[in-house]
Amino acid sequence: MSMPTVNKRHRAFRVMATMAVSVMLAGGPATQAHAADSTRSQQWHLDAMHAENMWRTSTGKGITVAVIDTGVDPNNPDLKGQVLDGKDLAPATRSGDEHTDYDGHGTGMAGLIAGTGAFGGGRGAFGLAPGVKILPIRMPAQNDINGFAGPSYFSRAIRYATDSGAQVINISMGARLNSPELTSAVAYALSHGSLVFAAVGNDGAKDNPVEYPASTPGVVGVAAVGKDLRKTKESGFGHQVDMAAPGEDMVAACGGKTGLCRGHGTSDATAIASASAALIWSKHPEWTNNQVLRVMLNTIGAPTDGSKRNDSIGYGIVRPRIALQDPGDPGPADVYPLPDLAAAASPSAPPRPTEVPSRGADASKDDAAAASAKSDGGNGILWVGLGAGVILLLGGIVASFAVARRRRTNVF
Numbered sequence: 001m002s003m004p005t006v007n008k009r010h011r012a013f014r015v016m017a018t019m020a021v022s023v024m025l026a027g028g029p030a031t032q033a034h035a036a037d038s039t040r041s042q043q044w045h046l047d048a049m050h051a052e053n054m055w056r057t058s059t060g061k062g063i064t065v066a067v068i069d070t071g072v073d074p075n076n077p078d079l080k081g082q083v084l085d086g087k088d089l090a091p092a093t094r095s096g097d098e099h100t101d102y103d104g105h106g107t108g109m110a111g112l113i114a115g116t117g118a119f120g121g122g123r124g125a126f127g128l129a130p131g132v133k134i135l136p137i138r139m140p141a142q143n144d145i146n147g148f149a150g151p152s153y154f155s156r157a158i159r160y161a162t163d164s165g166a167q168v169i170n171i172s173m174g175a176r177l178n179s180p181e182l183t184s185a186v187a188y189a190l191s192h193g194s195l196v197f198a199a200v201g202n203d204g205a206k207d208n209p210v211e212y213p214a215s216t217p218g219v220v221g222v223a224a225v226g227k228d229l230r231k232t233k234e235s236g237f238g239h240q241v242d243m244a245a246p247g248e249d250m251v252a253a254c255g256g257k258t259g260l261c262r263g264h265g266t267s268d269a270t271a272i273a274s275a276s277a278a279l280i281w282s283k284h285p286e287w288t289n290n291q292v293l294r295v296m297l298n299t300i301g302a303p304t305d306g307s308k309r310n311d312s313i314g315y316g317i318v319r320p321r322i323a324l325q326d327p328g329d330p331g332p333a334d335v336y337p338l339p340d341l342a343a344a345a346s347p348s349a350p351p352r353p354t355e356v357p358s359r360g361a362d363a364s365k366d367d368a369a370a371a372s373a374k375s376d377g378g379n380g381i382l383w384v385g386l387g388a389g390v391i392l393l394l395g396g397i398v399a400s401f402a403v404a405r406r407r408r409t410n411v412f
Contacts, residue, residue, distance in 0.1 A: 039125050039260065040117060044227060045246035045272065049412040050321045051128060057324045060129030060278035062285060065113055065168040066161035068154070069106030072136035074099050076107055077119035078126075078253035079134070083110065086136040087160045089153055091144050098136040104255035108263060109172045110134045111253030112271035113278070125253045125260055128275035128320075131282065135166050139173065150175030154213055155185035158196065162189045167281055167289070170274040171198040171219075172267035174211030183344075186218040190336060195289045197222055197274045199266035200236035208236055215240035217344040218336065220293065223313055224248065224269035229301075231312040235266050242338060243300060244313035245272035276320040283324055291330035294337040299323040301412070319412055 040046070064084070071090075074083035086098040094102065101107045114134050115127035137157045154171065161169045169189060189196050198214040200221045214221035214236075221240040224232045224247025231237065232248055247269035254261035281292050302308070302316035309315045331337065 039119070039123055039251065042251040042262075043126060045250065046126060046128065048227075048246065049128065049319075051126070054279060054321050054324055055130070058129075058279045058283040059131030060114070060275065060282045061131035063129070063131075063168065063278040063282050064133045064135050064164075064166045065129075065170055065274055065278055066135040066137055066157075066164070066166035067106055067110050067113070068137045068139060068157040068161065068169065068171045069109055069173060070103040070141070071096070071098050071101035071106045071138040072110045072134055073101045073107045073255060076111065076253050076255070076259055078115040078117060078124040078259065079107070079110055080116075080118065082114045082116065082130075082132070083134045083136060086138070086164070087157070088138045089156060090138050090140045094141060094144050098138040100138070101255060102138075102141055104261065105172070105267065106136065106138070108252050108254035108261050109170060109267060109271045110136070112250065112268055113170065113275040115253045119253070119259060125251055127252070128272055129278040129282075132275065132278045135161060135164055137161060151177055151179035151182040151212065155179070155181045158182075158185040158189050158213075162192045162194050167194055168274045168277050169194055169196045170271055171196065171213055172270045174199055174201050174214055176209050176211065178212040178216055182213055182216055183218075186213060186216050190218050190289065190341075193289050195277055195293055196220065197270050197277070199270040200238070200240050202234040202236065202265045202267075204231070204236045205233045208238065210238060210240060211236060217340040218338075220273065220338070221314070222266060222270040222273045224264070224266045225313060225317055229317065232264070234264075235269070235312075237311045239311065241311055241314040242309075243273060243296070243315055243318055245269040245276070245318045247272070273318050276318045276323075279320045280323045280327070284327070284330070287330055288333040290336050291333055294331045295323050295327045296320075297337055298328050299326070317412070321412060 072079070072083050074080065083099065088097040111125055111127055113127045113129055114132040115125045116130045117124040117126040137160060139153055139157065154175065158169060186196055196213065196219045198219050198221060200214045200223050201209065201211040203209055213219045221242045223237065223241045223244040224235040225244045226232045226248035231244065235247065247266055248264050249262065250264060250268040251260060251262050253259060277292055277296060280295055281287065296318060297315055299319050299322040300316035301319050303310050303313065
């Protein structure tokens with residue numbers, strides 16, 4: 001089925017419900033990117049992440065990524081053969097099904113994850129994990145349901161994705177309200193072996209609201225960085241940020257006359273984080289969700305200012321290339337490596353640590369190169385985009401961390 005022309009792929013939308021619930025697409029305005037002989041050359045993030053080198057080791061084959069969004073068009077030339085049958089949660093008044101993308105946003109996220117570049121005989125747009133299969137789950141649109149309650153629909157979508165065998169669940173959307181139902185759905189996904197990645201939102205330069213499910217315990221909250229490897233101005237910040245990924249000037253398969261869109265935002269960053277997990281999991285299918293996430297964190301491009309994380313990029317920028325080359329010890333199979341689950345289980349514990357003990361005065365000496373430090377709008381911590389890997393070890397319900405330094409020559 002054809003998809004309407006899209007000039008707003010990352011347009012934010014909000015739906016107000018009884019408790020002032022705000023649901024949004026976690027992305028910014030987009031414009032059409034014109035197909036040319038070198039569409040791939042416009043995808044700077046794939047160059048930065050050494051995608052072609054990674055694809056010699058893993059393309060994400062054997063991994064299913066659920067895209068909870070506005071639908072995914074399976075007839076996009078760069079997504080043909082990649083899109084499975086999924087679930088349509090939109091009301092009957094919304095035409096089509098999960099394969100009908102009413103906004104273009106969901107197709108764009110699927111393109112960033114699993115685009116094959118097949119358009120024009122291989123001149124199209126690639127995803128970071130072109131071997132992945134996409135499970136589309138279409139959410140209601142802005143005016144589809146009176147009193148739309150975001151957490152309820154996210155909960156249903158997460159449970160469906162889990163029961164359908166999606167190892168990775170991508171949610172490039174958000175709501176301003178959590179719920180016990182949503183928390184339970186995330187716990188269900190984790191206990192059944194899935195990982196959930198969600199966008200932290202694009203109002204970092206405005207009121208910077210806390211978005212869910214990115215802030216729900218057990219969800220990996222993803223922020224966006226630009227070509228300068230710093231948090232983008234729009235990217236949300238705060239305790240909900242666990243990691244960051246490219247989210248500026250992104251070109252991907254979506255909709256419209258050219259079948260391509262150029263956009264930006266934490267939506268895109270979340271898709272890149274999800275694709276990164278798929279690459280690692282495909283190489284190590286015997287690993288659990290906890291081990292895949294732990295290796296992502298072990299090999300991340302981390303802050304080098306003495307903190308394990310900061311409110312702008314979390315523990316750092318995803319680096320699947322390093323994870324594929326030198327993953328290290330994946331650790332225990334049954335222990336979730338981020339502290340928020342343990343904190344949620346202990347009422348007296350803080351929701352998430354924002355600072356950790358310093359690694360000492362010589363913490364950054366091993367970095368081969370560094371970007372100039374910049375104070376972001378969160379907790380004021382300075383960060384440098386190159387350097388340390390972080391090993392996250394969680395025992396019982398109390399988080400206990402150890403840091404391992406690795407010499408790196410670049411972030412990705």
